[in-house]
Amino acid sequence: MELLSENARKILQERYLIKDAAGRSKETPEELLLRVAKTVAQAEKKYGSQQGVEKWEREFFGMMSNLDFLPNSTTLMNAGTGYGQLSSxxxxxxxxxxxxxxxxxxxxxxxxxxxxxxxxxxxxxxxxxxxxxxxxxxxxxxxxxxxxxxxxxxxxxxxxxxxxxxxxxxxxxxxxxxxxxxxxxxxxxxxxxxxxxxxxxxxxxxxxxxxxxxxxxxxxxxxxxxxxxxxxxxxxxxxxxxxxxxxxxxxxxxxxxxxxxxxxxxxxxNPCGEVPLLPNESCNLGSINLTKFVKTVEAERTELDWKKLGETVEKSIRFLDNVLDINKFPSESISKASLANRKIGLGVMGWAELLIRLGIPYASVDAISLAERLMSFIQEKSLKASSRLGIERGSFPNWEKSVFFPDQPMRNATRTSIAPTGTISILADTSSSVEPLFALAFQRKNVLNGETLQTINPLFLEMLKSERLAEGKILDQVISSGTCTHIKELPGKFRELFRTALEISPEWHLRHQIAFQKFTDNAVSKTVNLPSDSTIGDVDQLYRQAWELGAKGITVFRNEAGDQQLLYRGIKS
Ligand code: ADP
The missing domain is CATH 3.20.70.20 (Anaerobic Ribonucleotide-triphosphate Reductase Large Chain)
Known part of the structure; x- marks a missing residue:
């Protein structure tokens, strides 16, 4: 797992690796993923042969260890530990x-x-x-x-x-x-x-x-x-x-x-808004790391690897459907409601980083059309994968009472959901969910122990190097402000690509949310960032627009407005 960043290792060590009574880790990050892959593949037994179990164990381990896909934190923490509650x-x-x-x-x-x-x-x-x-x-x-x-x-x-x-x-x-x-x-x-x-x-x-x-x-x-x-x-x-x-x-x-x-x-x-659920329902989530689906077609030219993306969606849907069968629900009522509709939520992370790698600014119509194209592709592949599982394993128990009856077999009443990926995006070392980069240099406060983790965006460093730009002076400015839009030494295109959340207007934030929502069965968890000088009237307008444009919900966050800001722009020494 040489792919894991230092921050990822820290989080795994603190919260995810199984520990003995003295607090020493009993597993490595590889062993954690193997534990998850093995446990989730066990569900295949219910439907097929032992060979299936081994094949899917390899496939699931492969996509997680490559950081192409990660399930939500609870699955990483609990699968195969005996606790077994895998939904978030x-x-x-x-x-x-x-x-x-x-x-x-x-x-x-x-x-x-x-x-x-x-x-x-x-x-x-x-x-x-x-x-x-x-x-x-x-x-x-x-x-x-x-x-x-x-x-x-x-x-x-x-x-x-x-x-x-x-x-x-x-x-x-x-x-x-x-x-x-x-x-x-x-x-x-x-x-x-x-x-x-x-x-x-x-x-x-x-x-x-x-x-x-x-x-x-x-x-x-x-x-x-x-x-x-x-x-x-x-x-x-x-x-x-x-x-x-x-x-x-x-x-x-x-x-x-x-x-x-x-x-x-x-x-x-649920708490972050991405899954509307009936009483007692639960939903397990997983997210595809979009940055792993960029390929270079000619020298310098990059595009999305649609074939690999389609295959990964199919495997991820199977993974999440398996999770339902090995999940130990906390009560009979939750088990009954969750298994009746078998809802799952496949989403994405690394969207902002993907756009940067493709050379597309977040605040642009090109980004919005790619968002729609990408999510409609994921939604369609998810639908097909769940429909195939419906043929293979049977449709969800309430299927006859659903919109899919009688024309389309369907294993899962919902299949897609855009989660915030707060922790798993750090494990995958990419930008969270469909959010723009929050800052190019920031400190993140660990809510449990108050420690701060400091980071300079690695993609920013990588691109500085590849453009052969003089690092020293630029980095000093980035570290003190968290952004680069004011740095004259940088080319205009570069500054445009690395615009951060507060330098992107609320309208563009909302447009991204709506573009993803159009092709998501459940909902999109998105924070619309507002600059500190925005007015109550701005909130009023956004809230109305969100309803008119078909959002399932909306949350705004004015810089320095709240008391729970966990990310701070710029590193203050
Ligand atoms: P992760 O990256 O850890 O998998 P997300 O940030 O994507 O999690 O959040 C997904 C969902 O997990 C949230 O909408 C919420 O339902 C649940 N969740 C997130 N953080 C917490 C928490 N601290 N405690 C309990 N549930 C949480």
Whole structure:
């Protein structure tokens, strides 16, 4: 595994390699990947011969050790260890009763203990101050229960591997919506929750017409208050501008693409938003490292290796489908819901780096057309691969109730999803997900031990060398600012290619999200970065545009706005 960078080794050592009681690693990075490949290939036994197991073990090991593909962190951590929870993403239902709420909290604790992230929609809970018949008292409402969940997550350190990640959602017609919107900036700080407002098309239409909007008590189904849609919206945009929260999830857009709508409507996503799921469903993810699919066709000219990409997509879909069969789910309810639809999410990482290698600036129409071409290719190949697996292994159990019935066999109700790849992109030593480069030099804070890892983008160094540019003076400037757009010694094209997230306008961020979303079954996790001088009006405009253009959700992040910025531009000595 000479391909592994120093940062990758550090992370593997700290969190992924199996350790003995004294904290010494019991495996090398190669052995880790072999453990994962062997375990995932075991699923072949259920469907075929021992020969299949060996063949797929080799194939899976090959694509992981080459860093062409990596599964989500939980699979790397847990496969073959006896813990066996391999999915990163869960959605749990929250019912309107004290025992229901605490049953869910218990389950969330079990999921988080093994490294999974949980999403919840709290909208079924009666509002604060509402009547409780059993005690004759008054309910404390969804917002206070979110605080309980946050407090619990803080104390579940997930076996020292990760702190809890949660998504808390409240629908825009809930009477406690104003309190929810202010949750991130008022009172004690929430540490482990992303917040999103569940938005309906009818709200967006009310907003366009500047109409009144009813807040409805979910217990009685009756309106308790009317508010101006514009007032609610302005408050929401202001809070997002201040803290990056809440984001939005567009529930009607999500359900229009729900392949098993007859089973139920989707009300929530996992923590980073890339997987809308039914209550109790989970989803396991994996991502293709796009930088491994560039080939040189003539001296100097590079293009995408579509053939190799197609083959890797097919193998990755098989890998992720296998993971479902060897997964040990944390409860019977989660096992039942997850295996009924067999959802998986194949995505990409290294998109920004790929564009640089192909000489295409991120903020350009060429990048957007390549994004669409690339993701439609991956989506089509994923669909075909899952359909073939449907013939080979049988379609997912709810298939007869799905949009695929009766014409197309299908193994997995969904197949693609663009995850943030926060950790696995560091393991693969590439840019994360479909995000632009955040900075050319940065320090990354390890949330667990507070240590900082320092990095200068290796691709930047490589390209400087190949262009025979004088390194010394340029690097000093890059190190102090994290960017190169102001460095006059660099050719214009070079500066254009290496533009960083904050030097790319929010519109271009959104256009990339939409281009990938068009061809992704689940959703796209994307942060739209806003410069620090952007206004509440900018957030307002972006949020509206996101809905109009068909995003399933949106999150903005204003530079230096929030309190959880883990990446710092420039290395400060
Ligand atoms: P990775 O790179 O570690 O595989 P991602 O950054 O792609 O993970 O995140 C994928 C999903 O994993 C998230 O949407 C979330 O559901 C879950 N996840 C990420 N970080 C955490 C965390 N610290 N704790 C629990 N779940 C997490």
């Amino acid at each position: 993403c869960f959605v749990l239902p929250v019912k309107d009763s004290l025992s229901g709420i605490f049953q869910t909290l218990r389950l969330a604790a079990l999921v988080q203990q093994k490294g999974g992230g949980t999403g919840f929609n709290f909208s079924e809970l009666r509002p604060s101050g509402d009547h409780i018949s059993q005690s004759g008292g008054q309910s404390s409402g969804p917002v206070s229960f979110i605080r309980v969940f946050d407090f619990a997550a803080e104390h579940i350190r997930q076996g020292g591997k990760r702190r809890g990640a949660n998504m808390g959602i409240l629908n825009v017609d809930h009477p406690d919506i104003f309190e929810f919107i202010r949750l991130r900036t008022e009172g004690k700080r929430l540490k482990n929750f992303n917040l999103s407002v569940g938005i309906s098309d009818s709200f967006m239409k009310a907003l366009e017409a500047n109409a009144d909007w009813n807040l409805i008590n979910p217990r009685t189904g009756k309106s308790v208050r009317m508010v101006k849609s514009g007032v609610l919206w302005s408050e929401l945009c202001e809070q997002a501008w201040l803290s990056g929260n809440p984001g939005l999830i567009f529930l009607d857009t999500i359900n229009a693409a729900n392949p098993v709508i007859s089973i139920g409507e989707i009300a929530a996503t």
